[in-house]
Amino acid sequence: MRTLSSDRKPALPLVAAMMLMAPVIGLCATTSPELRIPSPTKVIWSASGVRNGGGLTTIAICSNRGSVAGTIGARFFQYNGNSACLIGIGGVLPGETRTLEVGTVASMVDGTICSGGPAIDQGRVEIYANTAETLKFDCTILLVDKTNNPPLSMTRLKLYSGSGVPLNDIIFADGVDP
Amino acid sequence: MTAFKLNYPALALIFLLVGSSELSAQQPKPFGSGTSTVEAPQGLIAPLLRVTGARASSTLTTAIHCSNSDVVPVSITVSYFDNDNNYVCGITYDELSVGSTSTFSTVDTAAFDEDRVCPGPPPVLGQGRIEIGTFPLNARIICSAQVVSLIGSTPATLSSLDVFPAN
Numbered sequence: 001m002r003t004l005s006s007d008r009k010p011a012l013p014l015v016a017a018m019m020l021m022a023p024v025i026g027l028c029a030t031t032s033p034e035l036r037i038p039s040p041t042k043v044i045w046s047a048s049g050v051r052n053g054g055g056l057t058t059i060a061i062c063s064n065r066g067s068v069a070g071t072i073g074a075r076f077f078q079y080n081g082n083s084a085c086l087i088g089i090g091g092v093l094p095g096e097t098r099t100l101e102v103g104t105v106a107s108m109v110d111g112t113i114c115s116g117g118p119a120i121d122q123g124r125v126e127i128y129a130n131t132a133e134t135l136k137f138d139c140t141i142l143l144v145d146k147t148n149n150p151p152l153s154m155t156r157l158k159l160y161s162g163s164g165v166p167l168n169d170i171i172f173a174d175g176v177d178p
Numbered sequence: 179m180t181a182f183k184l185n186y187p188a189l190a191l192i193f194l195l196v197g198s199s200e201l202s203a204q205q206p207k208p209f210g211s212g213t214s215t216v217e218a219p220q221g222l223i224a225p226l227l228r229v230t231g232a233r234a235s236s237t238l239t240t241a242i243h244c245s246n247s248d249v250v251p252v253s254i255t256v257s258y259f260d261n262d263n264n265y266v267c268g269i270t271y272d273e274l275s276v277g278s279t280s281t282f283s284t285v286d287t288a289a290f291d292e293d294r295v296c297p298g299p300p301p302v303l304g305q306g307r308i309e310i311g312t313f314p315l316n317a318r319i320i321c322s323a324q325v326v327s328l329i330g331s332t333p334a335t336l337s338s339l340d341v342f343p344a345n
Contacts, residue, residue: 048279049243049322054289055332077245079293081277121291123279124245124320143324145332153289153336158322164247166343 041073043162045127047141050076050102052084052120056153057103057146059111060127062139064092070135073128074100078120085114088128092137100127107149126162225257225309225344226316229323232258234266234284234303238335239328241290242308244271244321245279252317256282258296260306267296289326289333309344 050058062072073088089098089112099110103117129137141159145151159167232240246252251273258266271280271294280293285300310321321341327333 046245046247046320047322048245048320049241049281049324050279051290053291053331055330056289056336077277077279079279079281079291081246081275081279122243122281124277143336143338148332152330153333155324155336155338157338158320158341160247160320164318164320166341169343 041071041128042131043126044129044137045139045141046124046160046162046164047157048122048124048160049143049157050120050123050125050141051143052076052102052117055146056143057101057105057117058120058125058141058143058157059099059101059105059108060125060139060141061097061099062092062127062137063097064094064135065138066132066136067094067134068132069093070130070132070137071128072098072100072137075126075128076102076114076118076120077123077125078118079123084118084120084123087112087114103146105144105151106147107144107151107154224315225311226319227310227321228342228344229308229310229339230305230342231325231339232303232306232308232323233325234258234301234306237328238325239284239287239300240303240308240339241287241292241324241326242282242310242321243279243290243323244274244282244310244319246274246276246317247320248318249276250314250317251275252319253313254280254282254319255311255313256294257309257311258284258301258303258306259309260301260303263306266301266303266306269294269296285328287326287333288329288331289336310341 060074064070069091071088071090072092075086076084078084087100092098101111101113104113127139129135141157143155143157145153242256244254253272254274255268255270257268260266269282274280281290282294283292284296286292286295312319323339323341325337327335
């Protein structure tokens, strides 16, 4: 168990706000070379409970259900709100599926992986996409066993919109449709 | 249900004068400040989210992860209830900073790094429910819940539970 508040060094709200408002490209020192998230972007999905440590890691699997090609990205955050990793994939065609991983997963293939596989215990994730109205992504975010194939552990994290609305409560006509 | 009739112009004026952070700081602490436990919060904090199927035993527990998606620090309390609706345990994280995440559980697990666990002997839930409340009330947080094995950094059991809005 982590010790209590003395072990926690919460980020200053101002710093967190600046990170959220800053341009996506070049923000994080641990980004993978393949990062190609154009600006402007928007957060389309979010989830809490991201883990990369022990035997578990976290992956996001996203399919383009829109009508134009687009970019999908994921920013993974530490427990204290600090950015741990930002990865993205451009040119995802309608119908294509891409996987974004904090660390390598033996049971999955073809994922884009955070450089260095940063430890996260536990944090959250924000899924980014272009702002094109006709670009839409469905995503599943999984907590999964890193090493075993088939995995001994695998479960889905609760999905929220980018503004924190639970998936089942999203009113798509209100403009939060991802 | 609302105990007081809100005067929104007056509230807006106060907000502008002192700023949201200052206003929050002046509110009485709803939870046990500086501790990992709280008195039974029933009746004090209206739940924002609910989870059913919570289990706590010699092999399993239920972990809750919550992140602050609001624009101000948020205090989060997680309350566990048994199958007979008896309050079993309440855990609070005071003023979780914006963007941060905290993990709650009835007991420590090998799979996660918990920030708050129930005090005293590990409680038993067979099975029950969880209420998640916030201060300020109705703050914007996102949470997930899992039933998880106590042992194994790659737990043999790991299953998500649905998180429902309380209202």
